[in-house]
Amino acid sequence: MSRQPHSTLFGKGRRSPVNGNNSHVAMNCRSEVLEVTVEARQVEEAMLALLHTILLHRSTGKFHYKKEGTYSIGTVGTLDIDCDFIDFSFVRVSSEELDRVIRKAVSEFKDALSSDGMGQISLEFYQKKKSRWPFSDECIPWEVWSIKVNVVNLANEQERQICREKVGEKLGEKVIK
Amino acid sequence: MSTKMIPFIIITGRDNMDSGLSPQDKKDLDKFIKFFALKTVQVIVQARLGEKICTRSSSSPTGSDWFNLAIKDIPEVTHEAKKALAGQLPGIGRSMCVEISLKTSEGDSMELETWCLEMNEKCDKDIKVSYTVYNRLSVLLKSLLAITRVTPAYKLSRKQGHDYVILYRIYFGEVQLGGLGEGFQTVRVGVVGTPVGTVTLSCAYRTNLAFMSNRQFERSAPIMGIIVDHFVDPPCSSQRPANMGQPCNYRAPDEEDGPFAGVQDSQEVCTTSFSTSPPSQCVCTLSPSPSKLSKPLPLDSLQLPLAPGLVTHTLYTSRLSYQPPALAGGAELCHPAANPNQVLHAGKEGGVALVPAQPPHGADAHLTVEHAPNTPGSSGDDDGLSQSGEGRRDEGRRSVSPSDPVESLNAFTRKIGAFVNKPSTQITAASLDLPFAAFAPRGLDSEENDPMVQPPDSPSCPSPLQASLHSQGSEGSGQQDDFVMVDFRPAFSKDDLLPMDLGTFYREFQNPPQLASLSLHISSQSMADDLDSLPEKLAVYEKNIDEFDAFVDMLQ
Numbered sequence: 231m232s233r234q235p236h237s238t239l240f241g242k243g244r245r246s247p248v249n250g251n252n253s254h255v256a257m258n259c260r261s262e263v264l265e266v267t268v269e270a271r272q273v274e275e276a277m278l279a280l281l282h283t284i285l286l287h288r289s290t291g292k293f294h295y296k297k298e299g300t301y302s303i304g305t306v307g308t309l310d311i312d313c314d315f316i317d318f319s320f321v322r323v324s325s326e327e328l329d330r331v332i333r334k335a336v337s338e339f340k341d342a343l344s345s346d347g348m349g350q351i352s353l354e355f356y357q358k359k360k361s362r363w364p365f366s367d368e369c370i371p372w373e374v375w376s377i378k379v380n381v382v383n384l385a386n387e388q389e390r391q392i393c394r395e396k397v398g399e400k401l402g403e404k405v406i407k
Numbered sequence: 408m409s410t411k412m413i414p415f416i417i418i419t420g421r422d423n424m425d426s427g428l429s430p431q432d433k434k435d436l437d438k439f440i441k442f443f444a445l446k447t448v449q450v451i452v453q454a455r456l457g458e459k460i461c462t463r464s465s466s467s468p469t470g471s472d473w474f475n476l477a478i479k480d481i482p483e484v485t486h487e488a489k490k491a492l493a494g495q496l497p498g499i500g501r502s503m504c505v506e507i508s509l510k511t512s513e514g515d516s517m518e519l520e521t522w523c524l525e526m527n528e529k530c531d532k533d534i535k536v537s538y539t540v541y542n543r544l545s546v547l548l549k550s551l552l553a554i555t556r557v558t559p560a561y562k563l564s565r566k567q568g569h570d571y572v573i574l575y576r577i578y579f580g581e582v583q584l585g586g587l588g589e590g591f592q593t594v595r596v597g598v599v600g601t602p603v604g605t606v607t608l609s610c611a612y613r614t615n616l617a618f619m620s621n622r623q624f625e626r627s628a629p630i631m632g633i634i635v636d637h638f639v640d641p642p643c644s645s646q647r648p649a650n651m652g653q654p655c656n657y658r659a660p661d662e663e664d665g666p667f668a669g670v671q672d673s674q675e676v677c678t679t680s681f682s683t684s685p686p687s688q689c690v691c692t693l694s695p696s697p698s699k700l701s702k703p704l705p706l707d708s709l710q711l712p713l714a715p716g717l718v719t720h721t722l723y724t725s726r727l728s729y730q731p732p733a734l735a736g737g738a739e740l741c742h743p744a745a746n747p748n749q750v751l752h753a754g755k756e757g758g759v760a761l762v763p764a765q766p767p768h769g770a771d772a773h774l775t776v777e778h779a780p781n782t783p784g785s786s787g788d789d790d791g792l793s794q795s796g797e798g799r800r801d802e803g804r805r806s807v808s809p810s811d812p813v814e815s816l817n818a819f820t821r822k823i824g825a826f827v828n829k830p831s832t833q834i835t836a837a838s839l840d841l842p843f844a845a846f847a848p849r850g851l852d853s854e855e856n857d858p859m860v861q862p863p864d865s866p867s868c869p870s871p872l873q874a875s876l877h878s879q880g881s882e883g884s885g886q887q888d889d890f891v892m893v894d895f896r897p898a899f900s901k902d903d904l905l906p907m908d909l910g911t912f913y914r915e916f917q918n919p920p921q922l923a924s925l926s927l928h929i930s931s932q933s934m935a936d937d938l939d940s941l942p943e944k945l946a947v948y949e950k951n952i953d954e955f956d957a958f959v960d961m962l963q
Contacts, residue, residue, distance in 0.1 A: 287549050307477035308552055310459035319556045319565075324464050324477075 259371045265378040273343065273379060275313040277336045281353055282311070282322035284375050285332070288355060289323050343381060352376045436540065436601060440496050442473045443544045444503050444524055447551060447608065448488040448577060449478050451505045451522050454555035455564040455573045474545035476552075491577040498526050499604060502582050507560055511571045518586035519560040519573075520612040525582070526604045543599040547608060550597045558594065558612045587613040 266276055289306055307324035322329065336351070343349045356371040453460050462477035488503075497503045502525040510516040555561060564573040584591065596608040948955075 283553050286553060287546055305464060305475050305477045307462035307464040309461050310556065312459070319459075319561065321460075321552045321556055324462060 260373045261376065262374070263376045263378060265380070270381050272313075273340050273381060274336050275318075277339065277351060277377065277379070278322075278332060279311075279313065279318060279320040280375075280377055281332050281336070281351075282329075283320055284353060285328065286321060286323050288373075289325075289328075343379070348378075348380055350376055350378045432602075436603060437496060439541055439544055440601075440606065441492075443548070443606070444492065444497055445480075445485055445488050446473055446476070446478050446548055447522070447524055448503075448505055449480055449484055450548065450551050451507070451555055452481065452484045452575050453479070454552075454561060455507050455575065457564050457567045457573065474541065474548050476545060476548055478548070488577050491579050493579070495579065497524050497579075497606070499528055501580060502526070504578050504580075504582055506576045506578065506583075506586075507564075508574050508576070508586075509560075509563065509567075509571050510574055512569070516574070518588075518613060519563065520558060520610055521582065521584055521587065522610045523582050523608070525607045525609070527607065529600065529605045530602055532602050540599060540601050544606070547597040547599050547606070551608060554594060554596050554610065558610060559614075560612060584611050587611055590614050 264280060266280075286306075286308065308321050309324045310319055311322055312319045339349065339351045353375045354371045355373040356369040462479060464477065492503065495501060502523050504524070505522045506518060507520040507522070508516050508518045560573070563571075567573050591611050591613050593609055593611045596610060598608075599606045
């Protein structure tokens with residue numbers, strides 16, 4: 231993707247509980263939908279894994295603008311994370327702040343998930359356009375990732391373990407995507 | 408393949424000198440591709456070291472932070488990669504491949520994956536080298552980071568140590584996928600178009616691990632060792648290149664032992680400063696890498712182990728994962744209990760050991776599974792819990808009818824660890840009510856091996872994933888002759904804190920000597936003695952009755 235370096239590096243996560251959909255999707259906005267079926271305990275980790283992987287790909291280092299018209303870009307460190315409830319490991323950016331933001335959004339999402347276990351969380355990357363007064367800043371999304379979650383309840387432990395594994399594989403496939 | 412025959416060609420073979428690519432761009436592009444190749448190798452090898460990688464973000468880049476990613480450079484790996492490349496770049500027909508293989512302590516080895524960096528002819532002439540290609544290569548590296556954790560070999564490599572190690576081999580030229588067995592799967596990590604061709608990164612991984620099942624696990628090797636030299640994951644800052652340099656059998660004999668050309672490499676730095684105006688300022692210099700071709704080595708012997716000295720997760724041995732003959736790449740697990748006679752395939756390294764049918768042998772290794780104290784529906788749980796509380800979990804699992812709650816409890820409490828020696832995998836899905844019991848590798852002889860499973864951290868911990876012993880789970884336990892060994896990885900179990908796992912603990916302390924006072928034999932004996940001596944004592948007292956009377960009078 232060839233984009234100009236932009237001051238806003240990543241969009242805010244927005245959650246829509248219970249079969250919500252994004253209310254506005256711009257015409258030229260790329261949209262990807264991922265669907266996962268997980269067990270209740272795995273929701274958080276699955277979301278974290280997917281969101282972090284997306285953000286890893288979309289993060290860049292900090293831009294430092296120096297004089298003489300040059301800039302430099304910082305480096306992004308990475309961190310391996312193992313999931314406790316899922317047989318899965320993923321890589322995320324080593325940024326505690328980012329981690330906090332994502333965790334907060336995910337736990338809000340988890341709390342808001344309805345009892346029938348369907349929900350959707352979206353991660354939107356947008357471009358801020360400053361506008362003159364009296365118009366407020368415009369946010370134009372250029373990429374949206376939606377993750378549809380379907381929570382199931384499993385009867386016994388063995389199924390849970392299968393689910394653990396399967397979710398791990400599915401997440402892997404999504405990651406590959 | 409041998410490196411000797413590769414001619415030392417500088418990159419002039421490209422057919423695009425008329426594409427309008429400026430010499431500076433061309434030089435940059437070649438540099439990017441070269442370092443991309445080196446970083447790719449670093450990422451792959453580091454992902455198979457068996458440890459969690461942790462690097463810090465930094466806002467001021469150094470010359471070695473290519474592609475804006477903090478990927479440490481293990482000098483040995485760089486050296487190997489440069490040796491394999493021998494001054495060339497990946498090009499059309501010349502792919503760079505990293506082969507990951509597994510080698511057991513007995514010497515069996517098996518290729519697990521081959522990562523290929525290829526170039527094809529499809530050129531994207533209009534693309535801007537210094538910016539777009541660079542960024543796309545950076546994104547591709549990030550994808551590589553993510554995908555290296557997803558393929559099955561990652562889990563295997565996290566568990567390497569005692570029984571097997573993971574090796575890598577870098578070669579250049581034609582891609583060889585023959586060693587991966589049938590049915591190997593391919594994952595495409597990504598592509599980046601450049602003016603000289605399209606860079607493609609892909610991985611072919613083995614799905615059929617059957618080779619291991621017959622040969623590897625028939626020996627008896629206690630795996631419950633206390634690992635004295637394992638490391639807790641250091642917080643974020645220390646890479647351990649020193650371990651990579653440990654000499655080991657796999658190293659080619661005439662390798663140098665000294666630190667590898669770290670010094671010369673530092674001259675090859677990446678652009679750290681970009682200009683906001685079109686011509687980008689380049690602050691890099693290229694220096695030729697030291698030639699190590701003086702001693703040509705056959706590539707086959709060029710295998711370096713990963714983390715040879717690290718035995719971090721030994722208790723998680725790997726054997727289980729290789730057992731099933733038909734291991735689909737996605738690890739087809741058994742379907743839910745609706746289908747009673749389903750044969751289970753062990754997906755990966757999860758699962759719990761199942762129970763043998765025979766009556767318990769005291770010395771057998773067995774693993775216990777915790778009963779979740781708060782799980783519903785298990786009426787007989789109290790018995791099980793109290794038994795588990797005593798640490799006596801010797802009851803064998805029998806074919807029980809579900810109508811007998813106590814027996815069905817007994818059925819669950821005995822688990823067998825590694826290498827149960829029953830050939831069939833007729834354990835039904837329904838019988839695996841244990842946590843993580845969904846993996847059914849071929850069983851091997853249990854008597855010889857300690858359990859490799861990791862029991863949960865503490866019996867009283869109400870981990871949500873602990874099994875509840877539903878009586879329904881015991882229905883299918885008909886074929887108790889066949890027990891399978893499964894790897895048991897409960898949630899939250901951390902292997903890096905306690906060298907001894909719960910299974911060992913239980914076994915060691917399972918049969919404490921009885922308290923002397925509680926021993927019936929002794930107490931009865933003393934009672935008998937007391938009774939016998941009573942008449943004598945009475946006689947003595949009668950003799951001294953006068954004294955006693957005087958004493959009593961005195962007191963009054």
